[in-house]
Amino acid sequence: MQPLFLRTTLRAIETRALAAGLPLMERAGLAIAQFTHERTDLERRILVLAGPGHNGGDALVAAAELTELNHAVDLLCWGAETRSDTARVAYEQFLANGGRLLTALPRYANWQMAIDGLFGIGLNRPLQGDWLSLIERINTCDLPVLAIDLPSGLCSDTGQILGAAIQANWTLSFIGLKPGLFTLQGRDHAGEIYLDTLGLTSENLAGANAQLVNQMPATIARLRRPRHAHKGMFGDVGVIGGGLGMVGAPLLAGRAALLLGAGRVWVSALAAGAPAYDPLMPELMFAPVDQLLEPDNLAALVLGPGLGTEDVAVEALRQALAGAVPLVLDADALNLLAAHKPLARQLTKRRAPAILTPHPLEAARLLGCDTATIQADRLQATAELVKRYKACVVLKGAGSIVSDGKQTYLNASGSPALSSPGQGDVLAGMIAALLAQGLSAIEAAQLGVYLHGRAGDVAEQTGTGPIGHTASETAQFARRLLNQAVLAL
Ligand SMILES: NC(=O)C1=CN([C@@H]2O[C@H](COP(=O)(O)OP(=O)(O)OC[C@H]3O[C@@H](n4cnc5c(N)ncnc54)[C@H](OP(=O)(O)O)[C@@H]3O)[C@@H](O)[C@H]2O)[C@@H](O)CC1
Numbered sequence: 007m008q009p010l011f012l013r014t015t016l017r018a019i020e021t022r023a024l025a026a027g028l029p030l031m032e033r034a035g036l037a038i039a040q041f042t043h044e045r046t047d048l049e050r051r052i053l054v055l056a057g058p059g060h061n062g063g064d065a066l067v068a069a070a071e072l073t074e075l076n077h078a079v080d081l082l083c084w085g086a087e088t089r090s091d092t093a094r095v096a097y098e099q100f101l102a103n104g105g106r107l108l109t110a111l112p113r114y115a116n117w118q119m120a121i122d123g124l125f126g127i128g129l130n131r132p133l134q135g136d137w138l139s140l141i142e143r144i145n146t147c148d149l150p151v152l153a154i155d156l157p158s159g160l161c162s163d164t165g166q167i168l169g170a171a172i173q174a175n176w177t178l179s180f181i182g183l184k185p186g187l188f189t190l191q192g193r194d195h196a197g198e199i200y201l202d203t204l205g206l207t208s209e210n211l212a213g214a215n216a217q218l219v220n221q222m223p224a225t226i227a228r229l230r231r232p233r234h235a236h237k238g239m240f241g242d243v244g245v246i247g248g249g250l251g252m253v254g255a256p257l258l259a260g261r262a263a264l265l266l267g268a269g270r271v272w273v274s275a276l277a278a279g280a281p282a283y284d285p286l287m288p289e290l291m292f293a294p295v296d297q298l299l300e301p302d303n304l305a306a307l308v309l310g311p312g313l314g315t316e317d318v319a320v321e322a323l324r325q326a327l328a329g330a331v332p333l334v335l336d337a338d339a340l341n342l343l344a345a346h347k348p349l350a351r352q353l354t355k356r357r358a359p360a361i362l363t364p365h366p367l368e369a370a371r372l373l374g375c376d377t378a379t380i381q382a383d384r385l386q387a388t389a390e391l392v393k394r395y396k397a398c399v400v401l402k403g404a405g406s407i408v409s410d411g412k413q414t415y416l417n418a419s420g421s422p423a424l425s426s427p428g429q430g431d432v433l434a435g436m437i438a439a440l441l442a443q444g445l446s447a448i449e450a451a452q453l454g455v456y457l458h459g460r461a462g463d464v465a466e467q468t469g470t471g472p473i474g475h476t477a478s479e480t481a482q483f484a485r486r487l488l489n490q491a492v493l494a495l
């Protein structure tokens with residue numbers, strides 16, 4: 007895991023470090039120059055783009071250093087209002103070393119690489135006019151681009167594109183990683199991400215706003231099984247859903263729960279005439295909804311996959327909320343919470359754990375806003391959901407966010423292979439299986455989301471994705487990853 011920092015926190019860290027006399031911009035510029043030097047030759051020219059703030063200052067130090075290293079460098083340097091002394095000295099040195107100053111991008115040029123130092127964490131509104139055209143032009147140049155701190159145009163906190171954003175091959179980020187690099191559009195723009203703390207120690211870097219989950223969470227150690235294991239030790243999971251035409255949804259959740267290690271799994275599908283067994287996974291058991299809602303029968307209950315919003319669904323949710331079984335609420339259970347205030351009130355008063363797993367549209371319904379508002383600040387939206395519903399929340403989408411208000415995680419695994427039907431059902435079943443095996447709500451949500459994402463990554467590496475990968479395969483890949491990790495402990 008790696009700490010993630012919002013802009014305001016980074017500013018505070020920077021201020022303290024500068025007050026302590028650390029030459030941050032010099033170090034950033036030298037790191038950029040070194041990174042570039044290792045990936046280029048002295049034959050072809052390098053393009054450096056420097057914007058009006060300190061991100062541009064980093065770029066100027068890098069440009070000067072590259073000329074020191076005998077590179078031929080072209081510098082496009084717009085708007086110098088906020089130059090620091092360090093940046094001004096670097097600019098003079100760059101010119102003295104024979105660096106070439108551009109006032110606009112020439113139509114034809116043969117750069118081997120570009121360095122994007124237009125905007126960093128100080129971008130505070132959508133780009134317009136010449137800035138917008140410049141970024142769009144760079145993106146069509148087919149040039150390898152190194153972004154300084156983050157791709158210009160990307161919002162550091164949210165991963166939103168403000169007007170247009172540089173499409174980078176690499177991002178060399180400074181001091182701390184930013185959430186915007188990993189959620190929403192960030193991952194599509196940042197390329198390979200590197201971090202240089204500029205010499206700041208972990209004490210200087212206290213106060214992270216979230217943690218990036220980019221490796222198998224340590225909680226898997228708790229899933230190790232003793233030799234004397236029997237199925238009664240791994241918890242019973244129930245799944246309620248499957249209204250008319252949607253019977254497959256609880257089956258997907260139930261199968262995933264079995265594959266991820268639940269001791270036993272019962273499915274209850276509400277649709278009249280729903281099948282009473284699963285020929286592809288006959289290990290699943292089926293029971294009427296009332297049986298699954300009896301107190302103390304289960305270690306975890308998934309409610310929602312294909313549930314529908316009929317009265318019987320409302321009643322099932324009401325009873326589940328009244329009980330003490332840890333819940334994973336997905337899909338229509340979330341829509342019912344959004345539509346029925348008494349159910350939402352019941353949830354907020356509930357003592358036993360509940361995990362809500364909305365995608366952005368469901369999150370928008372839960373908060374009474376539109377999807378764009380959720381996506382504009384996914385961390386903030388998650389925090390609001392946690393506060394309003396007093397539950398652990400998984401906000402799905404690129405860079406899923408998991409939070410219980412005390413701990414907040416941004417998940418780094420996942421690929422477009424997971425944009426296929428039934429993935430939410432599978433994730434809900436996986437999380438329930440982990441709950442049933444004794445993990446807390448936040449642990450189960452964090453591990454479930456990471457494994458689900460990794461399964462999507464493996465799909466891409468092994469050729470079932472990004473196109474045509476199915477949710478059933480995700481659960482199988484996740485099982486393999488979990489077993490490999492547990493056996494390697
Ligand atoms: N502090 C340090 O010592 C260190 C800083 N570091 C580096 O500095 C970066 C942060 O620097 P920064 O704060 O100067 O912000 P930055 O992103 O360069 O841009 C601000 C400028 O952009 C302007 N502007 C904003 N939006 C705009 C828009 N849409 N369109 C047009 N203009 C717009 C804004 O102007 P204004 O809002 O006043 O109009 C202002 O002039 C950070 O990412 C890292 O790379 C590291 O090296 C570590 C040491």
Ligand SMILES: [K+]
Pocket residue numbers: 061122123124125126153154155156157158
């Ligand atoms: K940048």
